[in-house]
Structures are given as C-alpha cells and as structure tokens.
Amino acid sequence: MELKVLDQGPSAAKAPSVKEPSAGGGCGQSACGSSADAMAHLPPHIRDKxxxxxxxxxxxxxxxxxxxxxxxxxxNIQCHYCNRKYDCANESRPGVVSELLTPDQAVRKVLAVAATIPQMSVLGIAGPGDPLANPERTFETFRQLTEKAPDIKLCVSTNGLALPEQVDALCRHNIDHVTITINCVDPDIGAQIHPWVFWKNRRVRGVKGAKILIEQQQKGLEMLVARGVLVKVNSVMIPGVNDAHLAEVSKVVKAKGAFLHNVMPLIAEAEHGTFYGVMGQRGPRAEELAALQDACAGDMNMMRHCRQCRADAVGLLGQDRGAEFTLDRIAEMDIDPEAAMATRARVHAQIEAHRQDKAAEAAAAHPLDDLPAGLRPVLMAVATKGQGVVNQHFGHAREFLVYEASPRGVRFMGHRKADPYCGGDDTCGDGESALDITLRALAGCEAVLCAKVGIAPWERLEAAGIMPNGEHAMEPIEDAVAQVYREMHAAGALDNNPDWMTA
Amino acid sequence: MAFSINEHCVNCWACLPLCPSAAISANLDGRARFAIDLRKCTECDGAHAEPQCAAICPIEGAILDAAGAALNPPGSLTGIPPHRLAEAMAEIQAR
Incomplete structure (x- = not known):
C-alpha cells in the first residue's frame, strides 16, 4: 500500500531517517514537562509505557x-466550563464532536485512521460525555480494538465519579493510561465548578455533590496507582476560583502517585453557551498559566504541551484531521488491518531510531552555558508541523510552540493558538483579522521562528516588537532558538528589557 | 401519567439505561431524538425518589411532565440565570 505520512510533505515524510546536526525534538535536554530528562527518574517500564x-x-x-x-x-456530572449541547463542527475544545459513533463505527474509524496515519500510537475515549458513564459502549470499543489492532495503546479520560466501580473493568481491558480531571480537593471550591453530580439515582447539588465527586476521584486515583496504571491528572485553571488552590491539588495527587499533572487554561466564550462563558468568567493569560505551572513543577512532573482536543480529534496534537474520516468517507476505504499494523511497526521503529540519534547528540550539547549567567531570558515562538524542526510557514500555523532561551538552556513553555477556538459562522468571533489574533497570541514573545514569512505579516510583527526569523528552516527547534538567542546577545538586544515589559 | 421528551434532547443516552420501566427508546441512527413510551412510563413512582430521566438529563426543558411543564426549568441545571442567557445571546446576535 502507499504510505501516507502526516502532513504528507516530502520533507516531513523523510524526516525520521534524516540525520540532524544536533539536539532538538522539542524539549530535548532541557527541563520541560515530560521530556526525556524529566522522566529520567522513572523506572524503565514506565518510561517505555x-x-x-x-x-x-x-x-x-x-x-x-x-x-x-x-x-x-x-x-454523570455538570461542569461550568461545559455545554452539553456538544455538536459543533467549528469549535476546538473538549466535549465537542461532529458525530457520535456506535462501537462498531468507532472501531472501523480507528482502523481507517491507523492505516492512513501510521504514526498513530494511541486511541483515547474522552467523551463527549464521560467514558465511564457509558461503560458498555466504551468497553465494547476497547474489546474489539484489542483484538484487531493490539499495537494501539488504549486510554480514557474521565471525571472520576464512576472510576472506583470501573477500575477492574479498565484493568481487564488493558487500559494502562487513565486521565482524571481533578479541579479541586476542596468541596467548597468544587461547588463553584461542578453544580451537580448524578449519584445513586439522585441529582446531588452544590457542596454535597462536589464532596462526593472529590472522594470518588481520590479513591479512583489510589486504586489505579495500586494496580500499576499510569495516571495523569488534568486540572482546568479558573482565575479567581481554583487558581490559588491548584498547587495544593498538585501536591495531593503527586503524593497519591499520579505520574503527570496537566494544568490547562479555562476556555470560556459566551458563544459556547457555558456557565463560565455566559457569566463572563475569564480564562488565564498565558503568563498566569506559565507561572502556575512553574509553581507546581517543584512538586510534580508538569505537562505543558496539551492542546485540549475535541472528543473526536484525529492526528498529531494541535492538528485535527477528523474531516478526512467521516463515516461516509471511511465506508469507501479499503483497509487491511494486518498490513497497516506492519506498516505502523516499521514507521514507529524509524521514529525511535531517529529519536535515539537525537538523544545521543542532545546529551553532548550544552548550547548556551558559555553566555554570561545574568542574561535575561527571552520567549520565542516557533512554527512547526512536527518532527521537532522549524518547518512551517508563518501564515499556515494554527498554533505556535513557545520556548524560553536563557544561559541555562532552552526550555519548552507551551503552545499558543493562532486561530480562534471558534472560527465558524458569523455568530462566532468579533471581526478581528487572523493576523490580529496571531499577534495577540504571541504577546510576550520577542521572535518568531518559521520556515517562511510574507512581507505584510513581517512588517506587522516587527511593529509589534516580535522579530520574524525565517533563517532556520528545517533546523531542530532547540538549536535554532539557541542560535537566535546568541545572535540577540551579540547584537546587544539582551541588555535592555523589551517594550512590553516596561510599558 | 407519563413524561415526554421534546426536541431539545441532544441524544446523550444518559436516561435510557436508568429507566426502571424500559420506557425510553432511541432511534439507532443516532439522529432522531429519544422518546418515552406513554404506556410504559410510571414517572418512577414507587421505584425511585426522583424520576430518573429527569434526574440525569443535562438539558433544561427537554423532559416534560404530563401537563407539559419542564421538569428541569431554565437555569436549574447550568446555573445560568435565564435573563443573563438572553442578554448574552442578544449581544452575540448583534455582532
């Protein structure tokens, strides 16, 4: 069969076998979320997982x-950031889907995607409701996939209310990754986020309901850890509600054995029809989110690359190819699951060989420690389609990865969305141009590294104090960021604070 | 004595397995909304303290009593005051 690769560009397709000159691959050696280094303390069987x-x-x-x-x-619960009228083609946020699938349809879709995108390694069930509030459909999907595509990792993302009663079923189906959304460990705060839960045949409201939810989440976390299941905890950061409380959540879940904490920003727009959206609750600014993640990082392995996917997302994180795999389209595809599995094994082996080369090179590289230790750090945005290199045109980027460069090295800080969450019909958005939105998203960054950039955006970027840079196309991200930082130092650009800091 | 489901239903399936009388059915193409069989519905009388479909339904106004009144009136589930929702929708329409 023809091998189709993500992004399908010739360079992207070849990248796993290309020798890179030195470090890269996103975080590489620096101290970001769950990079190889941050995971070095973990036992080998967990790193393999x-x-x-x-x-x-x-x-x-x-x-x-x-x-x-x-x-x-x-x-089985209501969250103030969720609207249960979940059907929207144009929004990208959790809890939203375009079409619901039966388990049989879902299995067919997974086999179609895994045959078309051989980089696929993981299938998750994350809604649009709660997977464990739909145990028959969830576990029937897993059962069939274990049979037909045993190489694909299975995981679920749950609010935790039904977790204790489903832990045994999860283990029976070989689910070794579970994400629990835990926004609080204090029922008074919980009542401001979760107005009710459905528990033992009643709708239980307010603090009482939140208390039940928290107890079930903590119990479920403990049971999973005791059975050796890897648990990630997601928390939604809601300024003024749980932002000051999340460091405590981080401590508690770490003590109970959670492997990774993912603090995500609240997404709230009136258009979404959620409680927080309609009531005008704001989400955190990028710097507020980064500060909280840094504060929690002392206690816990932090995740900074979450893209808050839809419940029917397909592709690399930050990418959604769901429209290529509608029921109509997959019905026409001719799929050989065994051949597809062999192709995946080959592609994954190529990727691993490529990553090992990079890791060996990264281990030897200390790109910036020869610079004066007191130099101020700089944030830079990077346009990439994957493979850990600068390889996307500025105007094509729907998101940018943000890195911080300083004499201590280069570290990954998170991503910024360049397109609005809701880019659909004319009831969405408020007339800002795409470039305006991108410029606002890049606030605080002093450079943007991309494969190419047009003249008009170049001028707007410069005027906004963000230096466009297209000189590092196809270079590993960390090398390129380090190089630009070095050039800024040589040009004296690090001697003064940028305008946005003094304004 | 029976409840009914109206066009606000989003087909989330939550109510179906809870009904003690197996009165709720779904059209399996996933598009047509769920419905309550008037002959089977007992309003959970004698089975549960709260009617189960209405106790889990996340959509305000989707389940009606025999008199046609919403069991979950506007604002009762999301906590959004109805006047605030109306204002927000008007603001969005005006853009």
Whole structure:
C-alpha cells in the first residue's frame, strides 16, 4: 500500500531517517514537562509505557499521533466550563464532536485512521460525555480494538465519579493510561465548578455533590496507582476560583502517585453557551498559566504541551484531521488491518531510531552555558508541523510552540493558538483579522521562528516588537532558538528589557 | 401519567439505561431524538425518589411532565440565570 505520512510533505515524510546536526525534538535536554530528562527518574517500564504516547510525553508529541472516538455521549456530572449541547463542527475544545459513533463505527474509524496515519500510537475515549458513564459502549470499543489492532495503546479520560466501580473493568481491558480531571480537593471550591453530580439515582447539588465527586476521584486515583496504571491528572485553571488552590491539588495527587499533572487554561466564550462563558468568567493569560505551572513543577512532573482536543480529534496534537474520516468517507476505504499494523511497526521503529540519534547528540550539547549567567531570558515562538524542526510557514500555523532561551538552556513553555477556538459562522468571533489574533497570541514573545514569512505579516510583527526569523528552516527547534538567542546577545538586544515589559 | 421528551434532547443516552420501566427508546441512527413510551412510563413512582430521566438529563426543558411543564426549568441545571442567557445571546446576535 502507499504510505501516507502526516502532513504528507516530502520533507516531513523523510524526516525520521534524516540525520540532524544536533539536539532538538522539542524539549530535548532541557527541563520541560515530560521530556526525556524529566522522566529520567522513572523506572524503565514506565518510561517505555509513555515513550510513544503524545499526551504523556512532550517529546513523543512531535512524532506520534492520537485519536479520540466519540462513543460516550452520556455524562454523570455538570461542569461550568461545559455545554452539553456538544455538536459543533467549528469549535476546538473538549466535549465537542461532529458525530457520535456506535462501537462498531468507532472501531472501523480507528482502523481507517491507523492505516492512513501510521504514526498513530494511541486511541483515547474522552467523551463527549464521560467514558465511564457509558461503560458498555466504551468497553465494547476497547474489546474489539484489542483484538484487531493490539499495537494501539488504549486510554480514557474521565471525571472520576464512576472510576472506583470501573477500575477492574479498565484493568481487564488493558487500559494502562487513565486521565482524571481533578479541579479541586476542596468541596467548597468544587461547588463553584461542578453544580451537580448524578449519584445513586439522585441529582446531588452544590457542596454535597462536589464532596462526593472529590472522594470518588481520590479513591479512583489510589486504586489505579495500586494496580500499576499510569495516571495523569488534568486540572482546568479558573482565575479567581481554583487558581490559588491548584498547587495544593498538585501536591495531593503527586503524593497519591499520579505520574503527570496537566494544568490547562479555562476556555470560556459566551458563544459556547457555558456557565463560565455566559457569566463572563475569564480564562488565564498565558503568563498566569506559565507561572502556575512553574509553581507546581517543584512538586510534580508538569505537562505543558496539551492542546485540549475535541472528543473526536484525529492526528498529531494541535492538528485535527477528523474531516478526512467521516463515516461516509471511511465506508469507501479499503483497509487491511494486518498490513497497516506492519506498516505502523516499521514507521514507529524509524521514529525511535531517529529519536535515539537525537538523544545521543542532545546529551553532548550544552548550547548556551558559555553566555554570561545574568542574561535575561527571552520567549520565542516557533512554527512547526512536527518532527521537532522549524518547518512551517508563518501564515499556515494554527498554533505556535513557545520556548524560553536563557544561559541555562532552552526550555519548552507551551503552545499558543493562532486561530480562534471558534472560527465558524458569523455568530462566532468579533471581526478581528487572523493576523490580529496571531499577534495577540504571541504577546510576550520577542521572535518568531518559521520556515517562511510574507512581507505584510513581517512588517506587522516587527511593529509589534516580535522579530520574524525565517533563517532556520528545517533546523531542530532547540538549536535554532539557541542560535537566535546568541545572535540577540551579540547584537546587544539582551541588555535592555523589551517594550512590553516596561510599558 | 407519563413524561415526554421534546426536541431539545441532544441524544446523550444518559436516561435510557436508568429507566426502571424500559420506557425510553432511541432511534439507532443516532439522529432522531429519544422518546418515552406513554404506556410504559410510571414517572418512577414507587421505584425511585426522583424520576430518573429527569434526574440525569443535562438539558433544561427537554423532559416534560404530563401537563407539559419542564421538569428541569431554565437555569436549574447550568446555573445560568435565564435573563443573563438572553442578554448574552442578544449581544452575540448583534455582532
């Protein structure tokens, strides 16, 4: 069969076999979320478990793809950031899907995607409701996939209410990655986030309901850890509600054995029809999110590369190819699951060989420690389609990865969305141009590294104090960022604070 | 004595397995909304303290009592005051 590769560009397709000159691959040696280094303290069997999981390993997300199947529409709680009228083609946020699938349809879709995108390593069920509030549909999907595509890792993302009663079923189906969304460990705060839960045949509201939810989440976390299941905890950062409380959450879940904490920004727009959106609750600014992640990082392995995917997302993180795999389209595809599995094994082996080369090179490189230790750090944005290199045109980027360069090295800080979450019909958005939105998203960055950039955006970027740079196309991200930092130092640009800091 | 489901239903399946009378059915193409069989519905009388479909339904106004009144009236589930929702929708329309 013809081998189709993510992004399908000739350079992207070849990248796994290309020798890179030195470090790269997103975080590389620096101290970001779940980079190879941050995971070095973990036992080998756990490192192996997350090595090709894009949602658990920052490095892996440059190479491996994931998908969600929307087989779980029912939910057993209400969250103030969620609107249960979940059907929207134009929004990219959790809990939203375009079509619900039966388990049979979902299995067919997974096999189609895994045959078309051989970088696919993970299948998750994340809604649009709660997977464990739909146990028959969720576990029937897993059962069939274990049979037909045993190489694909299975995972679920749950609110935790039904977790204790489903832990045994999860273990029976070989689910070795579970994400629990835990926004608080204090029922008074919980009542401001979760107005009700459905528990023992009643709708339980307020503090009482939140208390039940928290107890179930903590119990479920403990049970999973006791059975050796890897647990990631997601928390939504809601300024003024739980932002000051999340460091405590981080401590508690770490003490109970969670492997990774992912603090995500609240997404709230009136258009989404959620409580927070309609009531005008704001989300955190990028610097507020980064400060909280840094504060929690002392206690816990932090994730900074989450893209808050839809419950039917397909592709690399930050990418959604769901429209290529609608029920109509997959019905026409001719799939040979065994041949596809062999192709995946070959492609994954290529990726791993490529990553080992890079890791060996990264171990030897200390790119910036010869610079004066007191130089101020600089944030830079990078346009990339994956593979850990600068390889995307500025105007094509729907998101940018943000790195911080300083004499201590280069570290990954997170991503910034360049397109609005809701880019659909004319009831969405408020007339800002795409470039305006991108410029706002890049606030605080002093340079943007991309494969190419047009003249008009070049001028707007310069005027905004963000230096466009297209000189490092196809170079590993960390090398390019380090090089630009070095050039800024040589040009005296690090002697003064930028305008945005003094304004 | 029976409840009904109206066009606000989003087909989330939550109510179906809870019904003690197996009165709820779904059209399996996943598009047509769920429905309650008037002959089977007992309003959970004698089975549960709260009618189960209404106790888990996340959509305000989707489940009606025999008199046609919403079991979950506007604002009762999301916590959004109805006047605030109306204002927000008007603001969005005006853009």
């Amino acid at each position: 997350v090595r090709n999981h894009p949602c658990y390993s920052e490095q892996a997300h440059h190479y491996y793809a994931r998908m969600h199947v929307a087989v779980a529409p029912a939910c």
